[in-house]
Amino acid sequence: MTRSHGTLAGYWDRQAPTYDRRMAGVERRFFADSRDWVCGQARGATLEVGIGTGANLSHYPRDVQLTGIDWSPAMLHVARSEADRVHRAATLHHADAAALPFAAESFDTVVSTFSLCCIPDVRVALTEALRVLRPGGSLLLADHIGSSFWPLRALQHAVDLFSVPLQGEHYTRRPAAMLRKLGVTAEEGERRTMGMIERVHVRKPH
Numbered sequence: 001m002t003r004s005h006g007t008l009a010g011y012w013d014r015q016a017p018t019y020d021r022r023m024a025g026v027e028r029r030f031f032a033d034s035r036d037w038v039c040g041q042a043r044g045a046t047l048e049v050g051i052g053t054g055a056n057l058s059h060y061p062r063d064v065q066l067t068g069i070d071w072s073p074a075m076l077h078v079a080r081s082e083a084d085r086v087h088r089a090a091t092l093h094h095a096d097a098a099a100l101p102f103a104a105e106s107f108d109t110v111v112s113t114f115s116l117c118c119i120p121d122v123r124v125a126l127t128e129a130l131r132v133l134r135p136g137g138s139l140l141l142a143d144h145i146g147s148s149f150w151p152l153r154a155l156q157h158a159v160d161l162f163s164v165p166l167q168g169e170h171y172t173r174r175p176a177a178m179l180r181k182l183g184v185t186a187e188e189g190e191r192r193t194m195g196m197i198e199r200v201h202v203r204k205p206h
């Protein structure tokens with residue numbers, strides 16, 4: 001049985017107190033360098049979707065005006081402490097990536113890192129991200145995706161059989177391909193670690 005939205009947000013609430021500690025190894029090996037790549041390109045009014053524990057907060061340029069959303073109050077609570085720890089001003093909202101509580105074209109940059117793998121309807125979330133982005137603005141993504149090395153991809157499909165119903169975690173998604181279906185193409189993109197980690201910079205067409 002697939003978990004409902006409320007149950008999935010509750011799942012993240014339970015992860016929050018120990019998430020950073022449990023992810024420390026994965027963070028160092030696979031995620032850390034993507035944070036500078038993504039956040040370093042953020043400019044102006046910036047929205048981070050699925051901000052989690054705020055792992056990106058110390059990576060943004062100081063002059064970025066940052067808003068973050070997450071549907072887990074407990075993750076937001078950790079992100080608030082992290083913002084205080086790194087002295088980063090940030091407005092945090094409890095919200096669903098599939099229904100962003102912001103007017104169209106209200107951000108210069110939208111960021112999402114390692115969240116599209118677990119947002120239930122990633123197509124709707126990307127459509128929302130593009131809606132709130134001003135024309136010419138940057139959508140910056142990093143995530144683990146379906147590998148370009150087929151034996152690994154086959155293993156990821158097998159893992160999905162359990163991780164999707166139990167944790168809402170998808171290992172085989174490919175956000176850049178989904179963006180192409182939505183009519184936008186990446187201006188810049190990289191795949192690393194056997195094609196399993198993807199970074200994408202999309203500029204919203206005028």
Ligand SMILES: C[S@@+](CC[C@H](N)C(=O)[O-])C[C@H]1O[C@@H](n2cnc3c(N)ncnc32)[C@H](O)[C@@H]1O
Pocket residue numbers: 009012049050051052053054055056069070071072075095096097098112113114115118119120
């Ligand atoms: C794996 S964590 C990643 C957190 C952070 N972005 C990072 O780079 O470490 C995924 C986060 O996405 C959030 N999330 C998942 N689905 C969401 C949704 N539909 N709306 C808002 N937040 C969501 C979860 O609550 C969790 O905090």
